[in-house]
Amino acid sequence: MSDIVFAYPKDEPSIIATRSFDAPVALVWRAFTDPVHVARWWGPRSIAPVKRIDKLELRPGGAWRYVCERPDGSEQIVFFGRYLEVVPERKLVNTFGVEGQFEGDAAFPEQHVFEARDGRTYYRSYTLLPDFAAREGIIATGMETGARESLEQLGEIVIELAGAAAT
Amino acid sequence: MSPDRLSVTLSALADPTRRGILARLATGAATVTELAAPYEMSLAAVSKHLKVLEGAGLVSRSRDAQYRPCRLEAGPLREVDFWLQNYRRFWEENLDQLEAYLAELQRGDPEGTPH
Numbered sequence: 001m002s003d004i005v006f007a008y009p010k011d012e013p014s015i016i017a018t019r020s021f022d023a024p025v026a027l028v029w030r031a032f033t034d035p036v037h038v039a040r041w042w043g044p045r046s047i048a049p050v051k052r053i054d055k056l057e058l059r060p061g062g063a064w065r066y067v068c069e070r071p072d073g074s075e076q077i078v079f080f081g082r083y084l085e086v087v088p089e090r091k092l093v094n095t096f097g098v099e100g101q102f103e104g105d106a107a108f109p110e111q112h113v114f115e116a117r118d119g120r121t122y123y124r125s126y127t128l129l130p131d132f133a134a135r136e137g138i139i140a141t142g143m144e145t146g147a148r149e150s151l152e153q154l155g156e157i158v159i160e161l162a163g164a165a166a167t
Numbered sequence: 168m169s170p171d172r173l174s175v176t177l178s179a180l181a182d183p184t185r186r187g188i189l190a191r192l193a194t195g196a197a198t199v200t201e202l203a204a205p206y207e208m209s210l211a212a213v214s215k216h217l218k219v220l221e222g223a224g225l226v227s228r229s230r231d232a233q234y235r236p237c238r239l240e241a242g243p244l245r246e247v248d249f250w251l252q253n254y255r256r257f258w259e260e261n262l263d264q265l266e267a268y269l270a271e272l273q274r275g276d277p278e279g280t281p282h
Contacts, residue, residue: 002266004259015251017258023269031269041268044260125258 017125025116028123029089032112033058043068048077058086064094081110090114096127176243179223184208185216189225192239202237 004019043050048068081095
């Protein structure tokens with residue numbers, strides 16, 4: 001059973017996901033960064049499992065590009081980005097883009113942190129929402145210009161409001 | 168939803184006062200005066216928040232009625248909800264697959280040498 005938890009931090013527009021794996025960190029790292037391994041698990045099977053690893057240049061500045069395909073073969077979805085930081089078995093920082101959707105400046109950074117404890121691997125991903133921080137200062141109310149305000153429970157609030165508005 | 172629109176909607180939602188206004192509007196249309204009532208701030212300040220919400224397409228205001236009541240527009244909220252749910256689902260499922268794959272590797276080959 002997965003122990004995944006998603007959190008929306010108070011002080012910045014990010015999403016944090018944490019979960020653990022019953023495997024040593026060295027193995028988790030390899031599964032995450034070796035193209036032969038990545039090709040065997042990446043890409044949700046109900047959405048678009050990976051077909052081909054085009055690029056996986058595991059070094060700062062290196063590119064990654066995974067070609068995924070809809071389960072019914074109707075459409076290809078290409079995920080791509082660059083590695084910003086590579087610390088073996090500890091930390092991987094990359095940009096995350098989707099061709100035709102999130103490209104260039106809109107591709108957003110993702111940080112993956114791995115920690116070994118009691119034979120398990122504790123994984124934490126940290127995603128800064130697309131292009132949001134830079135814009136907040138511009139769009140802000142003028143009352144607290146540039147201040148990063150609460151996005152706490154954003155997901156829950158959005159669902160609640162959308163539900164209330166639908167009735 | 169384009170990243171630009173997503174970003175504008177998220178920015179509008181980032182403020183607690185604006186979320187409060189949206190929550191109030193979720194129960195029905197209201198005038199600026201009614202919306203301002205729970206807050207210790209001027210009507211002008213509340214109007215500024217409303218402008219941000221209008222700019223993000225989250226609130227509409229009637230052009231003809233004398234008091235120009237504000238209404239909640241749920242479209243952008245559904246889009247953000249859709250984006251967040253998709254993003255969560257993507258990683259939840261992706262990491263479940265990783266877990267299954269790790270288990271498979273450890274059963275067959277503890278070193279995880281690619282087959």
